[in-house]
Amino acid sequence: MSRESDFTIPVRSPHDWAAMTDFLAGRAIPGVESVQPGLYRRTLRQRGVHGTVAVESARDALRVTIDLPAGNHDAILGRLRGLFDTEAAPGPIAARLAADPTLAPLVRARPGLRVPGAFDGFEMAVRAILGQQVSVAAATRLAGRLVAAFGTPLAPDLAARSDGLTHLFPEPERLAEADVAAALNMPRARGRAVSSLAAACLAEPDLFAPGQGLDRAVERLTELPGIGAWTAQYIAMRALRESDALPVGDIGLLRALDLGQGRPSPAELLRRAEGWRPWRSYAVLHLWTGDAARIAEQEPGSAGRTGGRR
Numbered sequence: 001m002s003r004e005s006d007f008t009i010p011v012r013s014p015h016d017w018a019a020m021t022d023f024l025a026g027r028a029i030p031g032v033e034s035v036q037p038g039l040y041r042r043t044l045r046q047r048g049v050h051g052t053v054a055v056e057s058a059r060d061a062l063r064v065t066i067d068l069p070a071g072n073h074d075a076i077l078g079r080l081r082g083l084f085d086t087e088a089a090p091g092p093i094a095a096r097l098a099a100d101p102t103l104a105p106l107v108r109a110r111p112g113l114r115v116p117g118a119f120d121g122f123e124m125a126v127r128a129i130l131g132q133q134v135s136v137a138a139a140t141r142l143a144g145r146l147v148a149a150f151g152t153p154l155a156p157d158l159a160a161r162s163d164g165l166t167h168l169f170p171e172p173e174r175l176a177e178a179d180v181a182a183a184l185n186m187p188r189a190r191g192r193a194v195s196s197l198a199a200a201c202l203a204e205p206d207l208f209a210p211g212q213g214l215d216r217a218v219e220r221l222t223e224l225p226g227i228g229a230w231t232a233q234y235i236a237m238r239a240l241r242e243s244d245a246l247p248v249g250d251i252g253l254l255r256a257l258d259l260g261q262g263r264p265s266p267a268e269l270l271r272r273a274e275g276w277r278p279w280r281s282y283a284v285l286h287l288w289t290g291d292a293a294r295i296a297e298q299e300p301g302s303a304g305r306t307g308g309r310r
Contacts, residue, residue, distance in 0.1 A: 003051075003069050007077055009062040011086045014112030017057035019289055020084060023116045026136050029127065030144030031151065031166040042119060043154060043168050046071045050155045052162050055080060062086065067158070082210075082241055085114035093279045097286065100275055102257060106286040113289060115281045121208025121239035122201050123169045125221075128231050128238075129193050130186075142184055146194075149183040150174050172198040193226020200224055214242045237281045246273055246280040253284060256291035 017038075025035035033042040040055045051068030053076060062084060066073055081087060094111050098104045107113075118124035130146065131139035151167035153159070159166055170178075175198035181191025201207050207220065217240050221232035230247045237245035247253070248270050254263040257272075264272065276283040 003067050005066050005068075005073060007064040007066065007073065008058070009064060009077060009081060009084075009086055011061055011084070012088065012090060013060050014090055015057070015060070015086075016110050016112035016114065019110060019113050019285075020116055023285075023289075027127065027140060029123075029140070029147060029169065031147045031164075032123075032169050034164055041163075041165060043162070043165050044068070044076065044119070045152075045168050046076070050152075050158050050168065052154075052158065052165055053080070055084070067161075079119045082117040083119045085117055085241075088114050088282075093282050096279050097276060097283050100272075100283070102259065103276070103283055103286055106290045110286065110289060113282065113285055115241075115243070115285050116238060117241055118239040120169065121235075122172055122198070124239045125197055125208070125235045126169075126175070126194055128234050129190060129197065129226060130184075132190060132226075132231060142186065145184050146170065146180065150178055150180075172201040174198075176202060189226055193224070196225045197227070208239050210241050212240065214244055217242060237284065242281065244278045244280045246270070246284060248273075250284075252291050253287050256287040256294075 021035055021038075021040060024033070024040060028035045031043075033040070035041075038056055042053055044051050044053055046068060049069060049071065051066065051071075053067070054065045056063045062080070064077065064080060066076055068076075090112055094107045098107045126146070127139065127143050130142040134142070147167045147169060150170035152170070153167055154162060154165065176195055178195060178198075179191065180186070180194045181188045184191065204220075206212075212220070214236055217236045218229070218232040221227050221235055222229060227235075230249050233245045233247040236242040237247070246269075248266045253269060254266070257264050257269065273280050273283065
């Protein structure tokens with residue numbers, strides 16, 4: 001008997017599906033997520049029951065197929081709206097950012113660019129910690145090893161029809177007491193940061209709740225061992241859907257703003273970004289995407305490399 005249910009999520013036009021899936025593809029956690037041309041797939045759990053979801057782009061909408069016994073599909077659809085930023089208002093965002101002469105051509109080229117969110121805040125935050133001081137590709141490999149070591153294998157019947165999806169991401173309970181550094185052969189401090197984040201998530205169930213406000217969210221996150229301002233802003237931008245987050249020291253941002261007169265300092269970037277409020281997160285995505293395109297032109301074969309620690 002089929003467990004699949006089909007849904008449609010409206011998306012305000014324009015919607016740059018290609019840029020969204022390019023971003024997610026480079027960061028897809030092996031075994032948990034899969035991104036193919038035109039298709040995003042991932043595993044999920046709901047009240048202990050295993051499932052999967054597949055998402056495709058349609059005209060002004062996303063087509064969603066959930067493979068899960070009867071449950072709260074609304075909650076899953078809500079997570080997908082956040083992940084794909086479906087409720088963004090492209091018009092006001094573009095109008096604000098296009099006032100900056102550097103951003104204007106980027107906005108014209110990709111008026112439907114969205115900020116990739118997170119299906120699960122804890123999962124995304126762990127992935128951000130694993131990405132500190134390493135490349136995107138290296139962080140993705142570490143995330144795959146974390147899943148293999150501590151994740152939950154999919155139920156056999158579901159795995160058999162899931163085409164390469166094999167695990168659920170480890171729950172906080174599993175990682176709070178785990179020796180992550182030893183399992184992943186990584187710095188002890190970074191392993192402790194993952195475990196500390198897991199413990200904090202258990203102690204503060206609202207740690208990744210949206211609507212806290214950017215300053216409060218960053219304050220809470222930076223109180224945790226191993227999470228500095230960059231990581232906190234990045235988590236706020238994606239997991240907490242803070243539209244005005246700004247990882248100000250990001251090398252990709254500073255490089256993207258170098259138009260031949262040198263890179264701005266973080267302080268200079270912060271002052272300039274006042275003109276992007278309240279949409280600084282969208283400016284970040286435009287600059288990252290433009291920077292990646294420029295690198296790909298200069299260095300054939302480097303598509304997907306965006307610099308920074310994302």
